[in-house]
Amino acid sequence: MPFLLQYMAKITNFQTKANLWVLVVSTGMAILMCLTGLMLKDFFETPMPATLRRAKTKFIFNNSEFCYSPSEEIDHRKNVIVIVLSARSHFKQRNLVRLTYGSVRTANNVNILRVAFMLGNADGEREEKTDEKHLRAEMKEFGDIVIGDFVDSYRNLTLKTIMAYEWLKTYCVYADIVVKTDDDVMINIFQLTKMLNEWPTTQFKSSNIWCMIHSNEKTIEDADSKYYASREEFPDGIFPNHCSGLAYVTTMVVIERTLEEIFKSFPGYVCTHEDVFMTAIIPQQINSTSKWFWPTANHITLINRRKEWFTYDLEQMKDTLLVNVLRQSAVLLKDVKRIRKRYNETIFYLVAHTDDYNILYIRLWQTLQKIFTD
Secondary structure (H helix, E strand, C coil), X not given: CHHHHHHHHHHHHHHHHHHHHHHHHHHHHHXXXXXXXXXXXXXXXXXXXXXXXXXXXXXXXXXXXXXXXXXXXXXXXXXXEEEEECCCCCHHHHHXXXXXXXXXXXXXXXXXXXXXXXXXXXXXXXXXXXXXXHHHXXXXXXXXXXXXXXXXXXXXXXXXXXXXXXXXXHHCCCCCEEEEEECCEEECHHHHXXXXXXXXXXXXXXXEEEEEEECCCECECCCXXXXXXXXXXXXXXXXXXXXXXXXXXXXXXXXXXXXXXXXXXXXXXXXXXXXXXXXXXXXXXXXHHHHHHCCCCCCCEEEECHHXXXXXXXXXXXXXXXXXXXXXXXXXXXXXXXXXXHCCCCCEEECCCCCCHHHHHHHHHHHHHHHHHC
């Protein structure tokens, strides 16, 4: 009997010690988890020191009141803003945009807030020199230009696009959809707005970029070329999959997420290939981060619309139907039907810089009006 009592006492003592160890370990783990949670909370919620974040673009002319809220009468409509990257000396291209799709304010129950042109503050060495007096007069007459404090050159298109994103976030909060394009592109504003009007509201809050995706595009390693990309940046000599800089459509959600990532992660140098940086490098970094820390966060997704939305027919002059029709004195009914069938979904037309560029651009607009508004 005494042996049994001693045995039970040992078991009780062992259980007490075991329970004590479980209590100590559990308490320690709980404290560690709390501390880890606080550290992660501080890591993600504490703003990065200003010295480590990218400085905001200095605006020479921010045109802060250009993009404003639509009136109460049309406030229920979906709102789109068109951002055009333009060279300072491209007076002709900007005027053609204003005379054509830039003149439309409402179509298919969609409100086009504005068409805004993004410029730098000085001409690049390889760029055509700008008549400053002419530019000031243009700004005063039309009031649709935004200017940033950087040299206006191809290698600074990334800076120009970052500026555009900053301007949108600060001065164009009523926009739902952003169309970014170049000044030698014709936008079929009627087809664009028809499509947007048919989209469900969820698309307007998504993290999508609709564009023409370039895959396995080789870099140019000629250091004298303005398209040069070093092996240090792209060791394989291949760009990551990205959107064509010709044009893309995205949401303000993407604009804001992209801008925040740039401010946070790129305080200094940025890749000079604007389309690659803005639609490949930054989205990949955002998606990589969200994978580990925010598993439920929507990834920024590129949606390829190469076949449906884009045509180079007027840039490469390969489509004799379209080129011939635009160079005729009048558009015939049979031609209208053929063009509508072939380009029914096309939104973005890149136009070649030929001697009759002005005529082709205007005639293309007139043809699109006839096809899509009659």
